[in-house]
Amino acid sequence: MKGMEDMKAGMEGKERRWYCVRTQTRREGIAGKILKERGFEVFGPQMRFRKKTVRGPVWFQEALFPGYVFAHFDRRHEWRGVGYAPGVRGLVHFGEQTPDIPEEFIQDLRRDLGVDETAVIEDLPRPGEEVTICEGRLQGLRVRVTNVMSATRRVQVLLEMLGRTIELEFDARAVSTDDRHPLERRRG
Structure with missing residues (x-):
């Protein structure tokens, strides 16, 4: 039981925050899935839109922020679990500074996108067109x-x-x- 007590003590001192994680090109979904499997909360908003193709209009779904997902973790204690995950290239940083993302921003974005965390972009015609x-x-x-x-x-x-x-x-x-x-x- 000593191991369980040590694990609980380790969790109490953690300061989890949201960070913007850079992913490999078109691997946002894979990186997000692996981070979730490792126990991290991940937010990878999507957008759904129609494109005209040879077959006519077709719906496509892609990352709202291509090449990035948001992950909630303690950077000091859990960075290795995030930074060395398949599909991850690193954290967004500016020189020595690695900014965290305000919780309110993530909550507002989630509220705006709804349960499926997907923005639907529709190209509606304009009057006169x-x-x-x-x-x-x-x-x-x-x-x-x-x-x-x-x-x-x-x-x-x-x-x-x-x-x-x-x-x-x-x-x-x-x-x-x-x-x-x-x-x-x-x-x-």
């Missing part, structure tokens, strides 16, 4: 955006049909700001 309808029976038609309701991620567009102008509402994901017709995008 021409877009192409990508889904449904009107797929391929070019229309002009009249209004964007960002809270509901919907757009209103003007459609000129049979000599009259009609205003329609679409989910923002159903329109594309790409200049080419959706079928042309697939070809090349």
Whole structure:
């Protein structure tokens, strides 16, 4: 039981703080997972966004801060467990100074990102912009955006049909700001 008492005594004197940990390129997830397995609290926020590809718009997910994660540890006593973890390159430092990250910053960022710790970046069209309808029976038609309701991620567009102008509402994901017709995008 002496070993357990020594371990508890060692934990009492620790001053855990948040630090910005530099990771190897595109290895934020691996470094974060290993640090968690070693018992450290890790925060590696993500961003989710759509990119136009040959197949049309596709969702991608990447680190919000590429090449970095935040880890909560006592730098004096636990640095080796962090610094020598696979995927880790070191701590962010400025000369001899290694700044800690304020707890409030991490908490605010976590609150803003939500439970899944992911920021969703949506490229919504702007009023007056021409877009192409990508889904449904009107797929391929070019229309002009009249209004964007960002809270509901919907757009209103003007459609000129049979000599009259009609205003329609679409989910923002159903329109594309790409200049080419959706079928042309697939070809090349």
